[in-house]
Amino acid sequence: LYGARQGYRPSDLARLIYDDSLTPAEVNRKWKGEASNPKDDAPTDEQLQEEEDFFSKPKTFAHENEFADTDGPIYNDVELGQKWSNPDNLDALRQRFTMTSLRHDSAEND
């Protein structure tokens, strides 16, 4: 049913954002359409293993502490560096800047 779901659909977000059974991280992933493969629904080996360990291991709140309580985005500078040192990506972004055509032409003439 949810096989080939597209991400970023406003109607999905309205449904997901107020669904308290999902953590914000899960909402984020589902809405982007990243969790659309069926194996996410079936318990993985790891989850089964975890269930077996249920009584021996206290559940940690590790995921809670992972989420840095900041306003700013958490950037991966290595990925960003690769993305924006690529001239094609820079050229694609030029349309978001004013004077693009002028600048771009002059760059080509050089």
Add this chain to the structure above:
Amino acid sequence: MAEPAQKLLRFKSHRNLAYRLVLATLTGRAIHISQIRPSSPTEPGLAPHEISLLRLLEAITNGSQMAISYTGTTLIYKPGLITGGVSGIGANGGVVKHELPATCTRGISYFLLPLCLLAPFSKAPINVLFTGAGVITAATQTGDMSADSVRTAVLPLYARFGISNNIELRILRRSSAGANGKGGLGEVQLLFPHQVRLPKTVHILNPGNVKKIRGIAYCTGVSASNNARMIDTARGILNSMAGDVYIFSDVSSAPSVPSQEQPDAKSRRKSGIGFGLSLVAESSTGSLYSSDVASPSSGGVTPEDIGRQCVYRLLESVSLGGCASLEAAPTMLILMAMGSEDVGRLQLSGEVVGSETVIELARDLRVLGASGWGFRQATSGPETDIVVSVVGKGVGNVGRKIT
């Protein structure tokens, strides 16, 4: 007030604590937060910066009550009226002096952003002087923006809501994060004398194109050539993108405290040494995108790297689209939610709307009685842009209801 005692609204975990406290104060609802870092073996409960924020709230409000459990993992907060700088309550001559402890790991923006949200709804003008061994004006490794970015990328947003008179953020003494990212010795003063009954309803639907880029390179206690190197690298990339690029340079000496090892009068220890860059891109329609990078307190990063990272982050923020960056989105959404009972609209990037901060904020607002947000596809801008419709709560400023 002769209202019946309201039920405590319950929240869990330390996430979004600052915004939860702000929302509780603005809506006047008492909240109960449990499970604040319950499983941390070394530092359970509230962190020093969170305690400090509670103290700040206490200083600028009248009649707030807070109770913290023994372990610090549970907090009950009953908000009072936001009085601001009324003498005799928390202020001295209209100025609230707030000292941050040396154990603080968060940048000053952690305190400034919530304070700015409360300020328009205050009874008297807000004038807070942040001082003490914990004031870090630079960006931090914990992800806080610098005080410069608050001034250039967040405070101008208030003008959109009709709040613009004489708002000032003075960076009196700069400081980077000290050893292990803890503490600085900076000094910052926020003057917020414009109080309103209700913020204006906004309809911000056109991201526009980036027309100018401004920045501030700052260094404390290190050579000014670091600034020049950051600026050189940043301009090297940005000059090909925008025509109007200007990056200021601010050089200051490191703040120092009397040394603790040798407490004679002469020896002083420098604190908060480092450098960093703050960049803001402004679009033709007034949308602001900012980025911040500062050197880690452990050192070992060249100014070129800082400059480059900062530019890349700025480009990423611009490429996401929308009319507000992730740093500014909570501020705008909260002001919209606290506006008059009318629908305000704001176009945001899909990445920003779907970010954990914004999702958490939407849920918190609903718990506090605000109506749900509406989402629809944006007609302009990138495909993933979403228009968020927020109905104001019409709570406004209790202190200014009768004029």
